[in-house]
Amino acid sequence: MIQNAKCSWDSLGIQIDQMWFSLTDDCNMRCSYCFVQKGQNYMDLKVMDRALDVLFMSKGKEKKIILFGGEPLINFKLVKTFTEIAKKKAGLFNKKIKFGVGTNCLKMDQEIIKFLKNEDFQISVTLDGKSETHNRFRKSKDGKPTHNGIIKNIRKIQTTINSSKLCCLLGVHNSEIRNLFSNCNYIFKNTGIKSINIEPVQTNHAWTKNELTYFKLNLLKIFNFILSESNKNNFFFLKLFE
Ligand code: SF4
Numbered sequence: 001m002i003q004n005a006k007c008s009w010d011s012l013g014i015q016i017d018q019m020w021f022s023l024t025d026d027c028n029m030r031c032s033y034c035f036v037q038k039g040q041n042y043m044d045l046k047v048m049d050r051a052l053d054v055l056f057m058s059k060g061k062e063k064k065i066i067l068f069g070g071e072p073l074i075n076f077k078l079v080k081t082f083t084e085i086a087k088k089k090a091g092l093f094n095k096k097i098k099f100g101v102g103t104n105c106l107k108m109d110q111e112i113i114k115f116l117k118n119e120d121f122q123i124s125v126t127l128d129g130k131s132e133t134h135n136r137f138r139k140s141k142d143g144k145p146t147h148n149g150i151i152k153n154i155r156k157i158q159t160t161i162n163s164s165k166l167c168c169l170l171g172v173h174n175s176e177i178r179n180l181f182s183n184c185n186y187i188f189k190n191t192g193i194k195s196i197n198i199e200p201v202q203t204n205h206a207w208t209k210n211e212l213t214y215f216k217l218n219l220l221k222i223f224n225f226i227l228s229e230s231n232k233n234n235f236f237f238l239k240l241f242e
Helices: 002-012 045-057 072-092 110-118 131-137 147-158 174-190 209-230
Strands: 018-022 062-068 096-103 122-126 166-172 195-200 237-240
Touching: 018 045, 045 062, 045 072, 062 072, 072 096, 072 110, 110 147, 122 147, 131 147, 131 174, 147 166, 166 174, 174 195, 174 209, 209 237
Parallel strands: 018 062, 062 096, 096 122, 122 166, 166 195, 195 237
Antiparallel strands: none
């Protein structure tokens, strides 16, 4: 079966460089803007196996695998199993892999940190900025604010893992556009994270002209900040809408 599939993917000349795996729809948080229909479903090992076949049979030597959810680390055992299967398969297909994980960082203990370090994971932490902004939308499953716990865990990670392996995924809600610069500034100055990926959160509100203007103004302020810091050999990075 693998042989046949290999022929058909090769003959199509398709190259897949990265694949995102939603390991679960379960989560330990209940963000008000979340679009994930929560359940307790976890990716089936057979589905995982077949998806990895497709990734590794496609052209190209270097592959990136990103785990997300829900909250993928809520089932750490599954993350470990997945990583083992992926590494084994990559070896069989003679491919190189890099792993990434998108996490809310609420469940982070030394065992997980050690594992993420050993497997050289790129870690994207979802954090919306200052506590006033973040806690407005992002509560735990039992309705508690999550900001302090996430900041504490980011610091815990940084005792073992270099900050260059960490980036922040900042969700921007239309009602918080005016605070975008101060929220980015907070992350750059208080967390040790030097790379932010800005993503507008999904709501059924279309941004108004006014909101778009504030968005542009805030982006300009962030660019100016990054530029002035780079002149002092202090480098920060910004990505929009990955
Ligand atoms: S942490 Fe992510 S998956 Fe969980 S509720 Fe918030 S947005 Fe949804």
